[in-house]
Amino acid sequence: MLVLEMQVPPLPLLATVGYVLWPSGVMHAERQFDAFDMIICTKGTLYMEENDVPYNVGQGMMLVLEPGKRHLGSRPTDEETEVYWIHFQYPADSQPKLAQKQSWRQPLLETTNQDVAPPPAVIEIPKFAAVDLRVIVPLLAEMLQLHSMLTPSRSFELQTLFSQLLVQLQRGMASGSHQARSRLLGEKVAAYLADRLNAPFDSAQMERDLHYHFDYLSRCLKDYTGMSPLKFRHYLQVERAKPLLTHSELSLVKIGEQCGFQDYNYFIRLFKRQTSFTPGEYRKRYQVIRLD
Template identity: 70%
Template structure:
C-alpha cells in the first residue's frame, strides 16, 4: 500500500496577505465515509445549485469545501497512518502551548504518553521539522508579532518567547530572519507609542 504524505509545510504569512494561500487536499478513491455528514452536505449543494445566484454560488463553494474536508478526514481515520498524523498535530499543539517553558523532551513524553523519538518522527512527517526546529519557528514567529505590535523591551519579548538567554534569542532570530530583533522592530513596527 502506498504511504500518504501528509506533511503540512508551514506557510509564510504576513499581516499584508490579501488572498488565501494555495491549499492541497487528498481525495481518496476508496475510503470510509460518514453518510450522516456527507448526505446532508450533498443535499444542500443540490438545493443551492437548482437556483444558482452569485450569493448562492459562494454558499455552494463553502459546502464543497466542507465536503472535501469530510472526505479527507474519512481517509485519515481509515488509514494505517492516521495515528502518526494525529500525533503530529498533538506535538505541534503541545509545542505551541509550551513556548515560554524550557524545552523538555521528558515532559513531552509524559504528557503525550509516547516515546520522544516516536513523537519526533510523527512531527517530522506532519511538518517536515524536528521538535526543536518547529519550536524555534514558533518562537521566532511570536517574537516577530510582538516586535511589530508591542512596545515591550527586547529582553521581555525574548522571555515571552521562551528565551532565557538574550544573546541566543538575538542569534537565532538573525539566523531565521536575517535581522536582529532591534533591526526587525525598526523595519516593521506597526505603531509607535509616544510617551510625551
C-alpha cells in the same frame, strides 16, 4: 491511494449538485464532458467504467470521474441505489495531478503577518475511496437545498459549502490512511508544544504527559511537519515574536521573554537564523505602529 492534487489558487468551483434514488435494473448512461463528476453512493452499488477501468461504487464510497474521459455504467444496479453527484470545474491550464499519495507530511510555509499575497495551498481528494457518510451527507443535503433556490448570494454560499466538502474529504482520506495514528499524534505533539512555549523544553515531561517515548513522539512530529520537537518549538517561538514586534511597544528583551527565551542573545541568533533579520531589523521593516 490514488489522489487528485489541486493547487490553489485557483479554486475548484461547483457547477451543480444532484441526487437520485434509482430502482434495481438501472444503468448509468455513457457520456464524456468537460467537467469533473464526483459520485457519492449512500445506498446500494453503482457500477461504473471510466476509459475501460471498472469501479464498483458501493455504499459509503465516492468516485471522481475526470473530464475528457469516457464513462458509463458497466452493469445495471441490482438493488435500490441512492447517489449524490457534484459536477465541478477546475481551470484547464491548472489540471490536477493524479498521483499515488505516499506521505502525509505538511511542511510549514514561510509567512509573515504583513503578507499581501495569498500563500500557496493544495487540495487533495481521493479518486476512489470510502467516505464518512455521517459527515458528508449533511453537507450534501444543505448544498441541495441551496441549489434548489439559487440566487447570486446563495451561489456564493454553495461554493463555500463545496469547499467544506473538499476539506472533509481531504481530512477523511488522511485519517483513514495507514499513517493515521502517526499523523494524529504528530498533530497532538505540535499542539502540546504550542501550548507550552513559556515553559522550558523538557522531553521527559513530554513523555509523561503524552504517554509515549520521546523518540516516537519526535518521529511522528517530523513525519507531520518535517521538524524535530526542538526545531518546531523554535519555529513557534519566532512566529509568536513576529506580531509582537510589529504590533506592540514591548521592548525586544520583553518580547523574547514572552516567547520563552530567557537568553536575549539566543533569541537574536535564532530569530535571524529563521528570518534572516534580527528582531530589531524585523521590527523596523514591518512595524505598523509608530514608536516614539
